Amino acid sequence: MNILIVEDETALAEAVEHILRKAGHNTDRVADGQSALDYIRLGAYDLILLDIMLPKLDGLTVLRQLRSEGAQTPVLMLTARTTVPDKVAGLNAGADDYLTKPFDPEELLARVGAMTRRKGTMVLNEISFQDLTLDLNAVTLRRGSRDVQLSPKEFALARLMLSEPSMTYSKDLLISRAWGLDSEATDNNVEAYISFLRKKLRYLGSKVSIRNLQKIGYRLEVAP
Secondary structure, three states, X not given: OEEEEEOOOHHHHHHHHHHHHHOOOEEEEEOOHHHHHHHHHHOOOOEEEEEOOOOOOOHHHHHHHHHHOOOOOXXXXXXXXXXXXXXXXXXXXXXOEEEEOOOOHHHHHHHHXXXXXXXXXXXXXXXXXXXXXXXXXXXXXXXXXXXXXXXXXXXXXXXXXXXXXOOOEOHHHHHHHHOOOOOOOOHHHHHHHHXXXXXXXXXXXXXXXXXXXXXXXXXXXXXX
């Protein structure tokens, strides 16, 4: 899963990121509420781990803003607040679950796994857009009866773009989501894998293509 960690305690945020990455998840990490909103609006996340006490915008404000904008991404609140009214406030604001600090790594992973299993909209087996279907289990892209296997990077790019097909994706954003923020990937890597993905779209005969907006990024385009 692609998970956003919103936590201003650096040591805790790094520990959570290590736990999740070791379990096979992709993560991004921010330390304030405004950055959280910016990241969520720019990228497709399967889950958000959100602290309440944050600089700039507190977690409850972030959560209410997301829900008011129609975002349905599941949210697991991470907080030191333990009273019932605090928990109720988080759940009423739109949180899906609540985990109190300090917590055991196994409990964190169990909560993440439980949210995945019980919420049907959280993790889909397929993502569809126009005549394309991305199979998240088989890592294949399909149009009608024809399908093609994707490499890990092609799959990461396709998943991101098909999840939010109306967005324009900068190369920096694609690098952070497909390679990771700490990677040494460059614009050339993005261009190469976009080229590979375009060839597979043509092989499938899809009316969906990837348009290059000079000095801006890439977006999906649908032929009439």
